[in-house]
Amino acid sequence: MKKYLKLYGHTFKLALIKNMAYPQDFLVWTVVDILWSVINLVFFKIILLAIPNISGWTFDKLVIPLGFVQLLNAFIWGLMYGNMREIPNDVNKGNLDLYLSKPANAQFLLSTRGVGLSILPSFFIGGFLIWYGLSINHALSFLNIIIVFVATGSSVVISYSLWFMMVTTSLWFSRLKNIAEVFPHSIDIARYPVGIFHPFMRFIFTFIIPFAIFGFLPADIILNKVSPLFIFWPISMAFVLLYLSHKFWNFALRHYSSASS
Amino acid sequence: MKKYLAIAKAEWLDALQTRGEIFIWLFLETLPIFVMGSLWSTNKSSIPDFSTSQLVTYYVAILITSRLTAHYFDEGLQKEIREGTLSKFLVKPIKFPLANIPQNLGGKAFNTLFLLAPVLVIIISIFRNQLIIPSPQILFLFLVSLIPAFFIQYSVSVLVSSVAFYWEQSNSIVHIKWMMESMIGGYLLPLSLYPNWARVITDFFPFKYVYFVPAAIFAQRLSLPEISLNLLYSVLWAVVLFFIGDVVWKNGLREYSSVGG
Numbered sequence: 001m002k003k004y005l006k007l008y009g010h011t012f013k014l015a016l017i018k019n020m021a022y023p024q025d026f027l028v029w030t031v032v033d034i035l036w037s038v039i040n041l042v043f044f045k046i047i048l049l050a051i052p053n054i055s056g057w058t059f060d061k062l063v064i065p066l067g068f069v070q071l072l073n074a075f076i077w078g079l080m081y082g083n084m085r086e087i088p089n090d091v092n093k094g095n096l097d098l099y100l101s102k103p104a105n106a107q108f109l110l111s112t113r114g115v116g117l118s119i120l121p122s123f124f125i126g127g128f129l130i131w132y133g134l135s136i137n138h139a140l141s142f143l144n145i146i147i148v149f150v151a152t153g154s155s156v157v158i159s160y161s162l163w164f165m166m167v168t169t170s171l172w173f174s175r176l177k178n179i180a181e182v183f184p185h186s187i188d189i190a191r192y193p194v195g196i197f198h199p200f201m202r203f204i205f206t207f208i209i210p211f212a213i214f215g216f217l218p219a220d221i222i223l224n225k226v227s228p229l230f231i232f233w234p235i236s237m238a239f240v241l242l243y244l245s246h247k248f249w250n251f252a253l254r255h256y257s258s259a260s261s
Numbered sequence: 262m263k264k265y266l267a268i269a270k271a272e273w274l275d276a277l278q279t280r281g282e283i284f285i286w287l288f289l290e291t292l293p294i295f296v297m298g299s300l301w302s303t304n305k306s307s308i309p310d311f312s313t314s315q316l317v318t319y320y321v322a323i324l325i326t327s328r329l330t331a332h333y334f335d336e337g338l339q340k341e342i343r344e345g346t347l348s349k350f351l352v353k354p355i356k357f358p359l360a361n362i363p364q365n366l367g368g369k370a371f372n373t374l375f376l377l378a379p380v381l382v383i384i385i386s387i388f389r390n391q392l393i394i395p396s397p398q399i400l401f402l403f404l405v406s407l408i409p410a411f412f413i414q415y416s417v418s419v420l421v422s423s424v425a426f427y428w429e430q431s432n433s434i435v436h437i438k439w440m441m442e443s444m445i446g447g448y449l450l451p452l453s454l455y456p457n458w459a460r461v462i463t464d465f466f467p468f469k470y471v472y473f474v475p476a477a478i479f480a481q482r483l484s485l486p487e488i489s490l491n492l493l494y495s496v497l498w499a500v501v502l503f504f505i506g507d508v509v510w511k512n513g514l515r516e517y518s519s520v521g522g
Contacts, residue, residue: 028430050454196303
């Protein structure tokens, strides 16, 4: 465990050095990230100028799930995207062997080799939106702050696990280079209450690909719409999916034949 | 002409090579329409001036417009300029960046057949009760509006690419373009839903003629005099931007330098 923490620490240090070597680049991408975050908010504000609520969610309440999704996006685009995107390429070009032959867990190495720090504003904006939502809804309490941390942690693990399982399929379908794009581009669904979808899709987005639990389930708990005990749903799902992603990776490796010489 | 046809054919063959990826693009293209269609279909309260059918139809038109008019060469071209590999295009007996047009058309022919058509079938089957089928006259005007939209997109992409001649971090400008298209072009939301002051701002940019105007024509949101006036403006924008793009590109080329043989 200590070895892996140290390895990840080194990755962060390298990313920091890289970002400081190109401060202008870092600054520009930080501005781009802030602008996208603002556009996301303006988008919902305009919708709610035209209609009073989205499936019962007014803007004051909606900022909480939007904050959760924004926070999750910071992890997805900052910590995961660059790494996930490279996995199908590595399989295709035969570079995967390089990771398999190293004296560390290949899944860990492939998932943590790069960090994008220009996504930091998303992290703070997400945190700010949740705090703002909690404040205006008079829900700022110690228990709710714990729920924020636990729900965010679970969402990150669930997202990672589902996404990793998706890109693992590239070991069979090595030409599907865009497989890594499916998850981050689908995450937009999490910004909408499941109430807007057909009952069948509602079931899918709650239990199979659980976009509903990324933002709206913790917001429901915080706003006392459902029992706090529901927090155990994302926690248990995170553990199960992380385990499954590891098992699926090992299973896929047994069917892997290298592309390199 | 023959050499430009060869470029279009090469792009078609290239797209054919990666046809497996089409399933994933199919899913990703359908997703936003599905989400926005669900959002507006569920909404029971009335939106001033906009029926649910018009909104759902609007997003279908946005998809068609985007598929038929978008240019994606700016990111790649910026990379070529930054890395000095642009030279390989400059020494060829073709007009560059004009050669991007046949290349784009070759890709579009493939995409229309294998991506847009299946996506439309899926979308129409999901939202068959909400969609407005345009009359032949409206359909014709919609297709006409796509011509200036195509050239505006091309010229904006040339301008965005040209930034790379002067600025190392020009990649971020591509994101600024996407933001403009999304917010003031009407890609994310119909501009009719915006407050008046915001709508005035959109009049100063060409982006509304790329997405909003064609989609509003298709959704039968504009009267015949409004369509004529908007088409006139979009042609003017297309001509002006084409010449500005040409001048800026030629000036940029004077700044360009590369190493190697």
